[in-house]
Amino acid sequence: MVHSFPNSSPPFVVLLMISFPICCSSSWPWTSGTLPSGDLPIRLRTDLDAVTAASNDYGNLVHEPPSAVLYPSSVQEIVDLIKLSNNCSTPFTVAARGRGHSVRGQAMAGGGVVVEMAALSRNGGGIRVSWSPSLGYYADVGGEEMWADVLRVGLEHGLAPVSWTDYLYLTVGGTLSNAGISGQSFLHGPQISNVLELDVITGQGDFLTCSKDNNSELFFAVLGGLGQFGIITRARIVLQKAPTRAKWMRLIYNDFTMFTRDQEHLISTNINGPNYVEGSLITDQSPPNNWRSSFYSPSDQANILSLLLAKQGLLYSIEVVKYYDNTNIDTIDQEVELLVKDLNFIPAFVFKKDVSFVDFLTRVGRGGEKEEETQTGSWKWKHIHG
Known part of the structure; x- marks a missing residue:
């Protein structure tokens, strides 16, 4: 028996995919604001504002205006749309759009x-x-x-997913249609490795439940399938007990071999190893503090920039994080010291922070020019619109 927590949100309705081309035809089989689908009213917008918004994405490289934009109120309306495309004498393309963070027009339908x-x-x-x-x-x-929002709701129960992307203001369906990779992937796999079950609308308009044991070909095709195998309408995501805080460090290198060797060492540490590891480059075109997060103080930035100038404009950085809570609060500092003891970063260039679990996970995107702040309980979320 499945036990739902009291006060949990009701079951969700739908999960998106980045793109789902039904066919290659760009012909439009109608001109009115309602699909010719019998007695089911499906709301379409063909006005300039709706069409323009659906013609662009985060990459701003591809621009393909659709003939209409559907604002569904139910999964059934999407099912009917796909069936209509299959049955129409002049088929048309359908693409599902989440937050518009695709980079090559994957969420467009010319x-x-x-x-x-x-x-x-x-x-x-x-x-x-x-x-x-x-x-x-x-x-x-x-x-x-x-x-x-998955993080927010999970933490209401002391739980959280095990795998993330660096930027959390992306949709669940959008990242599952790619892979969902971040610094936790070496430990837990990408987000698509932590899904138990899906509901999917296929290209024929069939609505199927799938998992590794049930309709497995569809399950594994859709996860990471770039939207080419169906539209996911439900994802069952693994949760575990959430930590409360994070020891967050950035280590600076000027030797590429040492940099890569230490990364490999960290992700191979089996006992008391890190929870997050990512490597990056620092150049004069990508300053220490950038859109990903404002980690360094002004004096830290000045020191790094001075070193950057002395090292022909190229440095390397390992970002390493270890989570903790009340169970290991008395030993976490020793655990961190042991973790980095044998690493080969520049000794004077190790930078540390002690932050909440939430502050670490939501670090990317803060301070954007367009922010929408919402208050939920004791939480303030800044929704950054790409």
């Missing part, structure tokens, strides 16, 4: 229909946290939901 999945979030989408003896803790999540 001459076809773009489905704005965020409309489902305004009509009963949600996140439900549950537990079962066989599966443990998990969350059923609508793909239009952002990972930041």
Whole structure:
């Protein structure tokens, strides 16, 4: 039996994929504002504002205007749209759009229909946290939901997903259609490795539940399938007990061999190893503090920039994090010291912070020019619009 927590959100409605081309035709089989689908009213917008918004994405490299934009109020409307495309004498392309963070037009449908999945979030989408003896803790999540909200709801129960992306204001369906990779992937795999079950609308308009044991070919095709094998309408995501704080460090190198060797050492540490490891380059074109996060103080930045000038404008950085809570609060400093003791970073260039688990996970995107602040309980989330 599955036990749902009291006060949990109701079951979500839908999960998005980045792109789902039904066919290659760009012809448009109607001109009115309603699809010719019999007695089912499907709301379409063909006005300039809707079409323009659906013609661009974060990459700003591809621009393909659709003929219409669908704002669905239910999964059934998306099913009917796909069936209509299959049955229409002049088929059309359908693409599902999340937060518009694709970079090469994957969420566009030139001459076809773009489905704005965020409309489902305004009509009963949600996140439900549950537990079962066989599966443990998990969350059923609508793909239009952002990972930041999955974190928020999970932490209400002391739980969190095990794998993330660096930027949490992306949709669940959007990252699952790619892979969902971040500094936790060496430990837990990408986000697609931490999904238990999916509901999927296929290219024929069939609605199927799949997992590694049920309709497995569809399950593994859709996860990381770039939207080419179906539209996911539910994702069941693995949860575990959430830590409360993070020891967050950045280590600076001027030797590439030492830099890569230490990365390999860190991700191979099996006992008391790190929870997050990422490497990056620092150049005079990518200053220490950038869009990813404002980690360094002004004096730290000045020191790094001076070193950068002395080292022909190229340095390397390892970002390493170790989580903790009340169970190891008395030993965490010793654990961190042991973790970095044998590493070969420049001795004077190790920088440390002690932050909350939430502050670390939501570090990317803070301070953007366009922010929408919302208050939920004791949480303040800054939603950054790309």
